[in-house]
Amino acid sequence: MHGDSAEGRKTRRLPSVDTVLRTPLGQSLSGRFGHAATVSAIRDAIAAARQGAVPHVSPDEAAADAQRLLEKASAPRLKPVFNLTGTILHTNLGRALLAEAAVAAATEAMRNAVALEFDVDKGQRGERDDLVRDLLCELTGAEAATVVNNNAAAVLLTLNTLAQGRGAIVSRGELIEIGGAFRMPEIMRRAGAKLVEVGTTNRTHKRDYAAAIDDETGLLLKVHTSNYRIEGFTAAVPARDLAELARENNVPLVDDLGSGTLIDLTRFGLPHEPTVAEAVAAGADLVTFSGDKLLGGPQAGFIVGRRALIERINANPMKRALRVDKIRLAAIEATLRLYRDPDRLTETVPTYRQLARHVGEIEASARYIAPQVADALGPDVTVDVVACSSQVGSGAMPVETLPSAALALTPKAGGGGALDRLAATLRALPRPVIGRIANGALLLDLRCLDAEDDFLANLAGLDRDGAA
Numbered sequence: 001m002h003g004d005s006a007e008g009r010k011t012r013r014l015p016s017v018d019t020v021l022r023t024p025l026g027q028s029l030s031g032r033f034g035h036a037a038t039v040s041a042i043r044d045a046i047a048a049a050r051q052g053a054v055p056h057v058s059p060d061e062a063a064a065d066a067q068r069l070l071e072k073a074s075a076p077r078l079k080p081v082f083n084l085t086g087t088i089l090h091t092n093l094g095r096a097l098l099a100e101a102a103v104a105a106a107t108e109a110m111r112n113a114v115a116l117e118f119d120v121d122k123g124q125r126g127e128r129d130d131l132v133r134d135l136l137c138e139l140t141g142a143e144a145a146t147v148v149n150n151n152a153a154a155v156l157l158t159l160n161t162l163a164q165g166r167g168a169i170v171s172r173g174e175l176i177e178i179g180g181a182f183r184m185p186e187i188m189r190r191a192g193a194k195l196v197e198v199g200t201t202n203r204t205h206k207r208d209y210a211a212a213i214d215d216e217t218g219l220l221l222k223v224h225t226s227n228y229r230i231e232g233f234t235a236a237v238p239a240r241d242l243a244e245l246a247r248e249n250n251v252p253l254v255d256d257l258g259s260g261t262l263i264d265l266t267r268f269g270l271p272h273e274p275t276v277a278e279a280v281a282a283g284a285d286l287v288t289f290s291g292d293k294l295l296g297g298p299q300a301g302f303i304v305g306r307r308a309l310i311e312r313i314n315a316n317p318m319k320r321a322l323r324v325d326k327i328r329l330a331a332i333e334a335t336l337r338l339y340r341d342p343d344r345l346t347e348t349v350p351t352y353r354q355l356a357r358h359v360g361e362i363e364a365s366a367r368y369i370a371p372q373v374a375d376a377l378g379p380d381v382t383v384d385v386v387a388c389s390s391q392v393g394s395g396a397m398p399v400e401t402l403p404s405a406a407l408a409l410t411p412k413a414g415g416g417g418a419l420d421r422l423a424a425t426l427r428a429l430p431r432p433v434i435g436r437i438a439n440g441a442l443l444l445d446l447r448c449l450d451a452e453d454d455f456l457a458n459l460a461g462l463d464r465d466g467a468a
């Protein structure tokens with residue numbers, strides 16, 4: 001009909017959606033991904049071909065293009081990566097890896113009805129916190145405990161319950177910001193508490209707190225300076241002294257530990273980090289800490305301390321908005337149970353396995369995989385085994401580092417752009433490899449790599465053209 005007009009020639013070279021759908025591949029895609037999604041992908045494939053310099057695509061080629069589009073769209077966005085950043089608890093990479101016992105417990109809870117708020121012994125309604133309260137109390141020495149979505153929620157709920165419309169007294173040296181969104185002054189405002197700053201950035205004394213206490217005071221707040229340290233001419237009031245002051249004035253002391261560990265880390269040769277039990281023993285009325293930092297569990301926030309205060313917190317209507325679901329409660333319970341046998345934590349809890357991993361073992365791993373990585377990357381990249389430093393991350397031991405070993409990948413030519421391209425190539429692997437750029441090289445810190453063979457198999461997917 002169109003004769004040999006340019007328009008006619010052009011459209012004849014592009015198949016109709018129906019023709020592509022009727023190819024064997026089109027039929028199988030429709031079975032796999034559904035009719036609607038397949039038609040839409042075929043349409044996109046034909047449209048892309050129309051934009052080409054020579055607008056031409058065969059029905060089979062269009063079906064193959066549609067398959068690529070469909071597979072890409074159905075791949076999970078939240079995909080596993082290799083965390084070779086050297087930061088064990090990397091907030092952007094999901095923090096702690098769960099213990100196998102926690103994974104199993106969470107899976108069971110997902111598949112089944114569970115006694116979440118049901119007392120099986122008595123056959124009546126129960127409390128979801130009951131499931132983990134006894135374990136938390138046993139491990140921290142606290143009278144009572146409750147669980148919420150994360151530690152930010154724990155702090156928010158605690159401030160709102162005890163200090164709404166009242167003053168919350170905190171040292172100027174402890175007005176922390178953790179990753180932009182969590183700033184202590186901001187949280188206080190949102191919780192309805194009035195921020196009462198005392199002392200100076202580097203020195204705050206007991207008398208500063210004492211002078212600020214009045215009839216309007218809702219609580220004293222101590223905040224663990226998780227991600228920085230003030231050094232030099234400094235003074236901070238120990239929790240024990242603050243607790244004494246709080247008791248004398250009949251106001252509660254809240255200690256936000258942040259990471260908060262349940263065990264003394266010096267047993268793994270690591271620097272001392274305040275434990276939750278120590279904070280409770282020092283006399284804090286409430287202590288707040290995270291589930292997915294040093295504790296090595298799922299995202300959660302814990303509030304432990306005096307029973308009367310925990311009861312007030314649980315009666316706050318905000319608690320309902322901040323509560324955790326059955327999946328996480330199952331994982332929390334299973335994780336906490338592992339702490340009953342602290343000697344085996346380096347076997348049972350991945351965070352401790354990674355923390356305690358000896359540099360010699362990491363270096364041996366680096367030497368073992370280096371030649372194979374060099375082979376996979378090709379002649380344009382040199383691969384060296386180098387010493388490096390890992391860090392804990394997520395606001396624990398901000399200045400201490402752990403001796404570790406890395407593969408240093410250096411492009412032989414191309415300057416800084418080549419380094420960025422190499423990093424991008426590794427991120428484009430089926431399982432993205434995330435390292436860090438330092439001193440002109442891409443460092444892959446192997447502290448957190450335990451599946452060497454999976455790592456090497458993944459490199460088989462390297463697109464060397466992309467690396468060039």
Ligand SMILES: *Cc1c(COP(=O)(O)O)cnc(C)c1O
Nearest residue numbers: 150151152226257258259290395
């Ligand atoms: C990390 C941290 C928080 C926030 O905890 P999330 O579990 O990330 O919500 C609050 N306070 C301190 C001191 C922290 O280190």
